[in-house]
Amino acid sequence: MNSLIDFLSLADPNIRFVVIGSILLTASSAIVGTFTFLHKKSLVGDAIAHAVLPGICLGFILSGTKNPAYLIVGAFITGWLSLVSVEFITRRTRIKEDTAIGLVLSVFFGVGIVMLTVIQKSGNAAQSGLDHFLFGKAAALVGEDLMVFGTVAVVLLLCVFLLFKEFSLLAFDKAYAQSIGLPVRRIELVLTSLIVLAVVIGIQAVGVVLMAAILITPAAAARFWTHKVGVMVFLASVFGAFSGLAGAYISYIAPAMPTGPWIVIVISTIAFISFFLAPRRGVISRLVRQRSIRRTINNENVLKTLYQLGEESKNFLRPHAEADILHKRRYPAALLASVLHRLQRQGYVQRTGTAWQLTEEGMSRGQRVVKIHRLWELYLTTHVNIAPDHVHDDADTIEHLLTPELETELERLLNYPRVDPHQAEIPYKKPV
Amino acid sequence: MQPDITTTPALEVHDLTVAFDRKPVLWNIDLKLPAGKLIGIIGPNGAGKSTLIKTVMGLLPLSSGYVRLYDQPIDNVRGRISYVPQRESVDWDFPASVMDVVLMGRYGKLGLFRRVRQADRDVALDCLRKVGMEAYANRQISQLSGGQQQRTFLARALAQQADIYFMDEPFAGVDAATEKAIIGLLQAMTEAQKTVIVVHHDLQSVTRYFDWVIMLNTRLVACGPTETTFTQQNLQETYGGKLTLLSDVGDLIRREHFPNREGISKPAL
Numbered sequence: 053m054n055s056l057i058d059f060l061s062l063a064d065p066n067i068r069f070v071v072i073g074s075i076l077l078t079a080s081s082a083i084v085g086t087f088t089f090l091h092k093k094s095l096v097g098d099a100i101a102h103a104v105l106p107g108i109c110l111g112f113i114l115s116g117t118k119n120p121a122y123l124i125v126g127a128f129i130t131g132w133l134s135l136v137s138v139e140f141i142t143r144r145t146r147i148k149e150d151t152a153i154g155l156v157l158s159v160f161f162g163v164g165i166v167m168l169t170v171i172q173k174s175g176n177a178a179q180s181g182l183d184h185f186l187f188g189k190a191a192a193l194v195g196e197d198l199m200v201f202g203t204v205a206v207v208l209l210l211c212v213f214l215l216f217k218e219f220s221l222l223a224f225d226k227a228y229a230q231s232i233g234l235p236v237r238r239i240e241l242v243l244t245s246l247i248v249l250a251v252v253i254g255i256q257a258v259g260v261v262l263m264a265a266i267l268i269t270p271a272a273a274a275r276f277w278t279h280k281v282g283v284m285v286f287l288a289s290v291f292g293a294f295s296g297l298a299g300a301y302i303s304y305i306a307p308a309m310p311t312g313p314w315i316v317i318v319i320s321t322i323a324f325i326s327f328f329l330a331p332r333r334g335v336i337s338r339l340v341r342q343r344s345i346r347r348t349i350n351n352e353n354v355l356k357t358l359y360q361l362g363e364e365s366k367n368f369l370r371p372h373a374e375a376d377i378l379h380k381r382r383y384p385a386a387l388l389a390s391v392l393h394r395l396q397r398q399g400y401v402q403r404t405g406t407a408w409q410l411t412e413e414g415m416s417r418g419q420r421v422v423k424i425h426r427l428w429e430l431y432l433t434t435h436v437n438i439a440p441d442h443v444h445d446d447a448d449t450i451e452h453l454l455t456p457e458l459e460t461e462l463e464r465l466l467n468y469p470r471v472d473p474h475q476a477e478i479p480y481k482k483p484v
Numbered sequence: 485m486q487p488d489i490t491t492t493p494a495l496e497v498h499d500l501t502v503a504f505d506r507k508p509v510l511w512n513i514d515l516k517l518p519a520g521k522l523i524g525i526i527g528p529n530g531a532g533k534s535t536l537i538k539t540v541m542g543l544l545p546l547s548s549g550y551v552r553l554y555d556q557p558i559d560n561v562r563g564r565i566s567y568v569p570q571r572e573s574v575d576w577d578f579p580a581s582v583m584d585v586v587l588m589g590r591y592g593k594l595g596l597f598r599r600v601r602q603a604d605r606d607v608a609l610d611c612l613r614k615v616g617m618e619a620y621a622n623r624q625i626s627q628l629s630g631g632q633q634q635r636t637f638l639a640r641a642l643a644q645q646a647d648i649y650f651m652d653e654p655f656a657g658v659d660a661a662t663e664k665a666i667i668g669l670l671q672a673m674t675e676a677q678k679t680v681i682v683v684h685h686d687l688q689s690v691t692r693y694f695d696w697v698i699m700l701n702t703r704l705v706a707c708g709p710t711e712t713t714f715t716q717q718n719l720q721e722t723y724g725g726k727l728t729l730l731s732d733v734g735d736l737i738r739r740e741h742f743p744n745r746e747g748i749s750k751p752a753l
């Protein structure tokens with residue numbers, strides 16, 4: 053616990069640099085990454101990340117120093133070049149974009165690795181640490197880096213703020229954007245520059261290989277939680293910032309742990325959790341919804357059966373043995389027992405000895421289901437022209453689904469008919 | 485073949501040829517459209533109807549010819565032009581509400597960097613009302629039916645408050661009652677001197693809906709007022725038999741890497 057307090061107080065300047073640096077990097081990549089994701093350019097982000105490596109090496113070879121300014125310029129140039137190559141290949145040949153990206157990515161990265169090896173073999177003392185760009189060096193961030201990161205983050209934020217509606221429109225419908233006269237090419241140029249910028253800065257924390265993860269994963273996670281681009285940008289940056297913070301903390305308490313990979317592990321976990329937990333779009337909530345629907349259906353089917361047994365004996369509150377219920381309608385016996393117990397807890401049935409009988413509430417709910425079933429059968433035959441022997445299965449579904457408003461409308465439309473197509477009486481309100 | 489238009493035409497297309505991958509899909513189109521009319525574009529699948537609209541909107545490069553709107557190049561009159569793309573051209577799983585999409589129709593008027601204002605929202609809501617979608621303003625676009633998507637696109641175009649509208653199959657997937665309501669809306673617009681150009685597939689309704697028709701099948705078959713142009717003979721020519729020779733020559737141009745105009749060799753798209 054102490055370590056967490058020490059860490060969060062940011063008293064140690066080294067920790068301060070790492071923490072603030074990591075957060076700046078991850079949050080700003082996430083913001084730009086949201087638009088990369090929405091523009092369906094996720095793969096392009098990966099290509100740029102790999103393609104900056106030769107630029108960094110070239111910057112080093114030409115300048116002979118590890119001065120970040122030279123390396124960044126080099127990275128920017130080859131990052132751009134890779135994009136131009138992808139576009140050129142897709143435009144001028146029959147090769148599709150994904151193939152072109154794969155091609156460009158591996159060629160640029162391969163060249164970068166060769167150059168890196170050559171530099172390392174050359175015995176130039178200044179070269180040590182260049183391989184940081186492969187896996188990142190978040191734990192070694194210094195004050196100078198922060199200045200650069202801070203500036204870049206401000207530029208990114210400003211561009212996204214100013215061009216928010218243009219970026220969104222372009223992602224949704226580019227042809228339309230062009231048709232209303234927006235300078236589409238120039239806006240795309242700005243966006244691409246922002247991606248390159250975010251990548252060039254980001255690889256210093258997490259490295260070439262993992263860069264695409266911090267660019268795209270926060271956006272992918274955020275998408276599960278919202279239907280608004282603005283909220284999505286905000287959530288992605290929060291997720292990004294949190295993973296930056298968590299990554300820095302983990303490598304603080306366990307110094308052997310690299311920051312960059314931990315950032316990626318944390319953000320991937322967030323994405324994973326979102327996938328399972330998010331409301332509506334998430335897997336779990338979908339399962340929960342399906343389960344509750346299934347329960348309602350089972351409940352109502354049993355109530356319906358009890359009600360129908362009541363119709364036969366003209367006594368709705370008479371107890372029935374489970375065997376009688378099973379005789380009227382086939383259920384797995386264990387399922388029936390568990391549904392009956394649930395209905396008992398909910399107050400729809402009560403138990404007398406080994407037999408079950410409807411309560412007042414259970415009776416009126418069973419009655420409603422039977423009523424809707426028969427009304428719907430009638431509606432399908434009279435208004436939709438479906439043969440009477442085909443309407444039963446449809447009605448079996450609709451009886452659980454209809455809202456009270458639609459129920460009233462159905463009654464009114466059919467004008468409270470007395471019997472259904474099979475001459476069974478349609479029950480309204482309290483019988484007995 | 486085409487009657488003269490005395491006033492400035494809303495749209496003039498002159499000797500337009502458009503090619504994909506060198507193969508021309510529209511050959512030497514010449515047409516002039518009057519302002520204030522409801523105009524249908526008809527022709528079989530692959531006739532180049534969408535291509536014609538996209539080219540007029542400046543979304544595709546032309547191999548030859550020119551396009552003028554209100555006697556000006558398109559870039560001078562963008563603010564007066566509105567485009568309804570085919571509904572399948574976008575990914576409806578985008579995170580946006582119906583309102584967000586309709587507001588996009590205001591972006592042209594707003595210009596770069598500017599935020600949407602309350603006035604824009606009011607216009608957007610009004611347009612949603614016109615297409616009967618006001619109840620869906622806050623609905624996620626991923627939860628719309630095909631016909632509702634189409635009406636959303638229509639509302640977006642209306643929100644541009646343009647003078648000339650190009651609509652690519654606005655009635656695809658729209659039910660008959662809505663189609664009738666929308667046609668009424670479009671007819672009212674033309675009475676206010678707006679020009680509306682609609683790609684349409686249902687030949688039964690052409691004479692009821694349109695003042696003018698453009699009949700297209702890789703080349704222009706006919707263009708003029710519906711009662712004189714929409715004839716059995718023109719229909720036969722538009723829909724009857726494919727022009728195999730024209731299409732074969734197009735293939736030849738692609739294979740042989742011929743420029744489709746001497747002297748100009750525009751790169752294929």
Ligand SMILES: Nc1ncnc2c1ncn2[C@@H]1O[C@H](COP(=O)(O)OP(=O)(O)OP(=O)(O)O)[C@@H](O)[C@H]1O
Nearest residue numbers: 504505509527528529530531532533534535536653
């Ligand atoms: N992006 C493209 N690349 C290559 N060929 C294309 C492309 N788009 C259209 N074409 C070709 O151009 C021709 C005209 O297509 P277009 O979409 O304009 O037809 P259309 O009249 O709108 O047809 P539909 O009624 O099916 O919408 C077709 O033969 C089509 O194959």
Ligand SMILES: [Mg+2]
Nearest residue numbers: 533534535570
């Ligand atoms: Mg089309």
